[in-house]
Amino acid sequence: MLAKTIFLIYFVAFVNGYEGLEERSLPSDSGLDVRGLIEHYGYPFENYTVQTEDGYILEIDRIPYGRNSSGNNTRPPVLLVPGYFCSSADWVNMGPEKSLGFILADKGYDVWLGNYRGTRWSRKHAWLNPDINRKAYWTYSFQQIGEYDLPAFIDHILTMTNQEKLFYIGHAQGTTSYFALTSTRTQYNDKIRLSINLSPIAYCSHMTSFLNLFAIFKIPIEIYLSLTQNYEFLRYQPYQGTIAEIFCQDGAVTQGLCVAGYYLLGGYSPDQINKTRLPVILTNTPAGTSNRQGQHYGQLILTKKFQKYDYGIVENLKIYGQPTPPQYDLSKITAPLGLYVGDRDIYAKKEDTDQTAAEVSNLAVYRYIKGFSHLDVIWGIDAPSVVFNDILEQMGQY
Numbered sequence: 001m002l003a004k005t006i007f008l009i010y011f012v013a014f015v016n017g018y019e020g021l022e023e024r025s026l027p028s029d030s031g032l033d034v035r036g037l038i039e040h041y042g043y044p045f046e047n048y049t050v051q052t053e054d055g056y057i058l059e060i061d062r063i064p065y066g067r068n069s070s071g072n073n074t075r076p077p078v079l080l081v082p083g084y085f086c087s088s089a090d091w092v093n094m095g096p097e098k099s100l101g102f103i104l105a106d107k108g109y110d111v112w113l114g115n116y117r118g119t120r121w122s123r124k125h126a127w128l129n130p131d132i133n134r135k136a137y138w139t140y141s142f143q144q145i146g147e148y149d150l151p152a153f154i155d156h157i158l159t160m161t162n163q164e165k166l167f168y169i170g171h172a173q174g175t176t177s178y179f180a181l182t183s184t185r186t187q188y189n190d191k192i193r194l195s196i197n198l199s200p201i202a203y204c205s206h207m208t209s210f211l212n213l214f215a216i217f218k219i220p221i222e223i224y225l226s227l228t229q230n231y232e233f234l235r236y237q238p239y240q241g242t243i244a245e246i247f248c249q250d251g252a253v254t255q256g257l258c259v260a261g262y263y264l265l266g267g268y269s270p271d272q273i274n275k276t277r278l279p280v281i282l283t284n285t286p287a288g289t290s291n292r293q294g295q296h297y298g299q300l301i302l303t304k305k306f307q308k309y310d311y312g313i314v315e316n317l318k319i320y321g322q323p324t325p326p327q328y329d330l331s332k333i334t335a336p337l338g339l340y341v342g343d344r345d346i347y348a349k350k351e352d353t354d355q356t357a358a359e360v361s362n363l364a365v366y367r368y369i370k371g372f373s374h375l376d377v378i379w380g381i382d383a384p385s386v387v388f389n390d391i392l393e394q395m396g397q398y
């Protein structure tokens, strides 16, 4: 695997160099954060904080209406939740007509962008300090995000808009936490008109991604974490945008390395990546999260089950009242559900998403998209025509 990785980096760096270097240039929206991007393109920006039942203070950003329009409470609300170490910026970082957040706002939706616990805008808590009470703050995974963060987002939005239901759109871990919520706190199914799950991850039996490292190095990682107390993963750094601008912009000799990293993280798909956007993407991503998330995925890879976090027999008995963690029962997800997965996704593999599709109770749509990687489903050059148009059509039916 290491040899393959090194080969891929060299190969991509070589091909990129071979194409010849253009002039160095940056897109005009490089360096902007979520608010900056939304306002730069002439959309209204609002933000709110909510507190979860377990004390985390979270930020929700909102694009209440699109360009040339005005807000009113008849616009259907849609909640967008991003993937592992991602934040609200990832739904607007391709600009208007190309980002799902902007497209939904222009099509008449009231767009809410959730930032789950521990990420850049939600690195807060009512009584824990993330830098001091590290273990207590950072030991969460998509399990707690599903059980606590999503209900806090959903209830806030429904109260603010005076609506009974909303649309849910998640990417990757944003789907895992959705499955965790709606299969356990099942009353939340009644608050969902339709959920759209992009690069959906429940079963991880066939995954071949960097998350497999959490399975392969399970014990060393556990030892490392207990020794260093370094439970935070890929924390947002204010200088990461500047570094990305220098090394990843068009015309930089090092851009090939950035592209190789992108493929390693998301899957190889040269037709869908817009290299010019790399500095904008990397200005806001990574946004930080907990190592526990990766450890939890590592457990799913090893056990081939979709289940809650395994604390070991003694703790499991205390927490769950049984020696092994309870499995998530996908048949309890009764709200209509859509699955969109690319055939080059290295996280959501077809065998695994087929199993999810077979087990949920109300499958509305299941698309398997040719030539798309894990990230192309939200950022790909053809995502608007191939994925987003179809999503809008599905949403129009609910």
Ligand SMILES: *[C@@H]1O[C@H](CO)[C@@H](O)[C@H](O)[C@H]1NC(C)=O
Pocket (backbone or CB within 6 Å): 033, 034, 035, 047, 048, 059, 061, 121
């Ligand atoms: C949201 O509002 C708070 C308080 O005004 C502010 O500190 C924060 O930076 C805002 N978030 C963004 C993304 O601008």
Ligand SMILES: *[C@@H]1O[C@H](CO)[C@@H](O)[C@H](O)[C@H]1NC(C)=O
Pocket (backbone or CB within 6 Å): 067, 068, 106
């Ligand atoms: C908004 O209005 C401007 C000027 O009339 C127009 O050029 C633009 O296409 C409109 N945008 C949308 C999303 O309708």
Ligand SMILES: *[C@@H]1O[C@H](CO)[C@@H](O)[C@H](O)[C@H]1NC(C)=O
Pocket (backbone or CB within 6 Å): 069, 071, 072, 073, 074, 075, 107, 108, 109
């Ligand atoms: C509210 O917004 C929707 C979506 O843009 C629009 O279709 C509707 O006409 C608006 N209603 C009012 C009362 O302005």
Ligand SMILES: *[C@@H]1O[C@H](CO)[C@@H](O)[C@H](O)[C@H]1NC(C)=O
Pocket (backbone or CB within 6 Å): 027, 095, 274, 275, 276, 277, 381
């Ligand atoms: C790639 O991004 C640049 C900068 O935002 C944009 O001008 C260009 O149209 C994009 N290319 C494609 C194929 O979408």
